[in-house]
Amino acid sequence: MDWTALALSLRLGAATVLILLPLGIFLGRALAFHQFRGKGFAEALLALPLVLPPTVLGYYLLLAFGGNSPLGQAWQALVGQSLVFSFEGLLFASVIVNIPFAIQPMQRGFEAIPTEVREAAACSGLPPWRVLWMIDLPLAWPGIVTGLVLAFAHTLGEFGVVLMVGGSIPGETRTIAVAIYDRVQAFDNRAAGIMSALLLVLSFAALGISYVLSRRIGRRHG
Amino acid sequence: MDERGLSVQLRQAGPIPLAVDFSCAQGELLALIGPSGSGKTTTLRAIAGVYRVRDGRVSCGGAVWLDSKHGLDLPPHRRRVGFVFQNYALFPHMTALRNVVAALGHRPASERGPRARELLATVHLQGYEERWPAELSGGQQQRVAVARALAREPAVLLLDEPFSAVDRRTRRKLHAELAELRQSVSIPIVLVTHDIEEAAGLADRMCVIDRGETLQTGRPAELLAAPASSRVAAALDLPDADD
Numbered sequence: 001m002d003w004t005a006l007a008l009s010l011r012l013g014a015a016t017v018l019i020l021l022p023l024g025i026f027l028g029r030a031l032a033f034h035q036f037r038g039k040g041f042a043e044a045l046l047a048l049p050l051v052l053p054p055t056v057l058g059y060y061l062l063l064a065f066g067g068n069s070p071l072g073q074a075w076q077a078l079v080g081q082s083l084v085f086s087f088e089g090l091l092f093a094s095v096i097v098n099i100p101f102a103i104q105p106m107q108r109g110f111e112a113i114p115t116e117v118r119e120a121a122a123c124s125g126l127p128p129w130r131v132l133w134m135i136d137l138p139l140a141w142p143g144i145v146t147g148l149v150l151a152f153a154h155t156l157g158e159f160g161v162v163l164m165v166g167g168s169i170p171g172e173t174r175t176i177a178v179a180i181y182d183r184v185q186a187f188d189n190r191a192a193g194i195m196s197a198l199l200l201v202l203s204f205a206a207l208g209i210s211y212v213l214s215r216r217i218g219r220r221h222g
Numbered sequence: 223m224d225e226r227g228l229s230v231q232l233r234q235a236g237p238i239p240l241a242v243d244f245s246c247a248q249g250e251l252l253a254l255i256g257p258s259g260s261g262k263t264t265t266l267r268a269i270a271g272v273y274r275v276r277d278g279r280v281s282c283g284g285a286v287w288l289d290s291k292h293g294l295d296l297p298p299h300r301r302r303v304g305f306v307f308q309n310y311a312l313f314p315h316m317t318a319l320r321n322v323v324a325a326l327g328h329r330p331a332s333e334r335g336p337r338a339r340e341l342l343a344t345v346h347l348q349g350y351e352e353r354w355p356a357e358l359s360g361g362q363q364q365r366v367a368v369a370r371a372l373a374r375e376p377a378v379l380l381l382d383e384p385f386s387a388v389d390r391r392t393r394r395k396l397h398a399e400l401a402e403l404r405q406s407v408s409i410p411i412v413l414v415t416h417d418i419e420e421a422a423g424l425a426d427r428m429c430v431i432d433r434g435e436t437l438q439t440g441r442p443a444e445l446l447a448a449p450a451s452s453r454v455a456a457a458l459d460l461p462d463a464d465d
Contacts, residue, residue, distance in 0.1 A: 116307045119298070123272065124324055124373070139315055
């Protein structure tokens with residue numbers, strides 16, 4: 001059992017979710033409540049990581065983060081180390097890969113709020129930030145939690161993009177999914193089996209929690 | 223006209239054509255009547271500021287809320303409207319009491335609870351404070367919506383077909399309660415309805431609207447006796463639709 005890889009995966013999942021929470025609420029809400037030119041294009045762009053092969057996505061991220069790219073060079077100048085094959089690079093990649101997993105449920109959560117309820121809030125004298133706090137977030141929270149749970153579970157299991165952008169540096173970029181692959185390559189099936197079972201249980205528990213929460217809120221409000 | 227009443231002028235060619243002109247004095251109940259899809263609800267939503275019109279002027283309680291010519295268009299939370307939506311639009315995750323408290327943001331926090339209880343008592347909902355909207359009947363939900371609309375101390379009360387989703391008996395009761403409510407508040411009240419008997423029974427004046435255009439305003443008896451045109455008669459579905 002590679003505890004370092006598990007700890008790194010959990011750290012990566014938590015950091016990804018922490019970044020995607022405000023980003024998902026902002027983008028999900030904007031897509032749910034506003035009509036604008038090119039909305040379909042924006043939605044398609046955000047959904048791309050769902051259908052792109054992880055190696056393709058990983059390849060483009062590798063190019064975007066590499067030492068020859070403006071982003072890679074800016075990062076190198078700012079932090080003094082390379083963005084590829086680092087935890088920070090992995091985190092950037094993880095956020096991008098998980099955008100659709102987080103945003104789509106959040107968007108559906110906001111879309112499910114009846115327009116009139118939000119209008120009634122504004123007519124009750126609530127300024128937009130209070131409508132967000134008192135109406136949007138409490139009513140859309142099953143969608144928000146589902147988005148975060150899916151993103152977290154998906155981060156634990158992501159393999160192709162991690163390998164392309166991060167490689168397999170112990171304690172830095174070797175996640176539990178990569179560690180499983182390494183153990184299988186080394187014919188250590190016992191360790192691979194334990195880690196696979198753990199990932200299976202974690203993923204099932206995460207999804208179970210999101211379904212139970214969604215159902216509970218639905219019952220309470222009739 | 224009464225400076226503190228409601229004055230509405232709305233103009234736009236599309237997407238929903240509007241040519242609306244009417245006013246409603248303090249303490250007056252004006253019924254906006256017309257067939258389905260005639261622009262009644264859109265007019266109310268434009269007054270509240272949740273629908274934006276291209277061109278218009280709306281003033282109420284001595285304040286100008288919309289003046290397109292001078293680039294003024296206050297957002298809904300800055301217009302003192304009490305809006306009762308057709309399906310009530312209660313906040314489903316808040317109890318009846320919290321629904322009313324939510325609209326009391328202009329009051330000090332310590333006063334909100336007692337004031338909300340007072341308002342719920344006014345609409346005969348004592349003992350229902352901790353109920354969720356899903357646990358209330360249609361008539362009770364409508365009363366919570368009225369209490370919430372009044373909580374804001376509005377300069378105008380806008381009622382969008384508030385009696386359409388309840389049975390006849392409840393409707394009769396709610397009609398009586400609206401008449402009772404008018405004794406205690408002296409603000410303009412605009413009632414949207416397509417029910418001519420309801421409009422004639424409750425309103426001081428009726429304003430007929432058809433395809434986004436206000437056609438005629440007058441006392442119910444006068445208007446029903448002498449519709450200004452065949453279009454008015456048709457909009458009111460009067461038997462004699464001749465000029």
